[in-house]
């Protein structure tokens with residue numbers, strides 16, 4: 482267990498009244514984690530500064546860009562717009578939980594193969610939003626992909642290759658299910674515990 | 675950006691939450707989806723001493739119809755729950771039209787309709803939709819529950835008549851006096867943005883004529899606008915284009931837009947009228963297809 486109160490306490494808050502620190506216990510990428518946090522600590526900062534999972538990016542910090550997207554109980558959320566205490570008892574999947582030790586997730590392969598990234602800043606959020614989409618709609622149309630990713634902003638790619646990457650992943654995941662369903666389920670369990 | 679310090683409470687019942695609010699002496703805020711409150715706290719436009727997180731309260735995430743047709747939307751029903759509901763297009767066409775254009779897909783997984791109405795943002799889409807449906811909010815406080823029409827709930831920008839120790843537990847839409855039809859149109863600068871102009875039109879058709887009508891306007895005044903004169907111009911008509919034109923004109927007159935970087939006041943008024951006409955035409959078309 483790591484104690485994060487000291488480690489991640491923001492320095493800008495006034496000397497103010499002491500606020501009770503809360504213990505949060507959550508599952509991150511299939512692993513049980515715990516931390517003592519101030520209620521105002523944002524989930525994005527618990528992940529990045531507390532657990533050192535810096536794959537979750539904070540771009541705008543104003544709930545606009547989606548770079549901080551993680552899956553919260555399987556649902557894509559902006560982790561800069563939730564408090565860490567709200568994750569107590571819940572499951573979080575970050576980009577670090579996509580690949581297994583030996584293999585990239587098909588969504589990651591898709592982004593690699595189709596050049597779905599340039600600077601890569603938006604990519605973790607894009608991939609998690611895409612994962613949620615593909616779980617709901619395994620064969621999305623281009624429109625459905627664009628719609629599902631419309632909360633994630635990219636300043637580099639022009640989105641074209643991101644859409645292609647998600648289509649690539651949909652095809653690969655579909656092929657996996659047809660040829661080797663058991664293996665695919667195993668891959669996912671690594672990510673979501 | 676960090677909010678200022680606050681105490682965090684996560685009650686598991688509405689009664690517990692009300693007691694916490696009452697004990698906090700007006701210093702507490704309810705946290706629902708957090709998609710308006712948390713950004714405001716990060717910017718320190720809001721600095722509540724206590725947060726009462728209602729997300730752990732069970733049984734508030736519903737949206738459903740009573741046997742008599744009354745529709746209820748619980749305080750934890752998310753925008754995305756409404757967007758993804760296949761049954762909603764028939765049951766509540768105005769809500770079904772608005773759900774996909776509120777914010778972006780990530781905000782929609784957390785944000786709630788009830789929270790949006792309580793937030794009373796003049797640019798919020800749901801309050802106009804609820805006004806067009808003569809919807810109400812049921813609030814629970816230390817002395818029990820009361821029902822407040824959304825048109826009366828909002829008394830200014832970001833201001834409601836809710837007491838600090840009251841929780842809105844659900845939104846309620848009365849049963850229709852006929853077949854429901856309606857729509858929501860929104861002009862936005864880019865997908866996921868707040869409205870430059872939003873128009874909600876809801877009608878109930880009975881025997882080929884309009885038994886009830888409601889029109890709500892988003893982002894064209896200091897608060898959500900209930901364009902009741904415009905709606906009245908539709909009642910008793912067959913929703914023919916003369917009636918719709920008259921309503922469009924009255925809705926544009928009811929709007930109180932300001933010129934800003936999103937457009938001039940005249941332009942916004944023009945869009946209000948255009949949207950009323952377009953929704954009217956949409957309804958006519960679907961009535962004809964159904965006939």
Ligand SMILES: Cc1cc2nc3c(=O)[nH]c(=O)nc-3n(C[C@H](O)[C@H](O)[C@H](O)COP(=O)(O)OP(=O)(O)OC[C@H]3O[C@@H](n4cnc5c(N)ncnc54)[C@H](O)[C@@H]3O)c2cc1C
Pocket residue numbers: 543544545703704705706707708709710711712713749775776777778781784785786787788789790792793795797798799800836840841842843866867868869
């Ligand atoms: C990038 C972005 C874009 C957006 N675009 C739009 C848009 O286009 N259209 C739109 O309408 N909205 C938009 N929103 C706002 C969004 O819809 C919010 O979800 C909504 O306004 C508030 O709902 P919430 O559940 O998130 O409430 P919260 O943020 O949790 O609360 C908002 C306020 O309401 C109070 N409150 C919440 N629930 C209750 C309750 N049950 N009883 C009493 N008081 C309560 C809170 O105390 C707080 O003061 C956007 C937000 C973001 C971040």
Ligand code: FES
Pocket residue numbers: 538539540541542543544545546547548549550559560561562
């Ligand atoms: S950092 Fe969270 S939305 Fe931009």
Ligand code: FES
Pocket residue numbers: 597598599600601602603604634635636637638
């Ligand atoms: S790749 Fe640079 S922001 Fe998307």
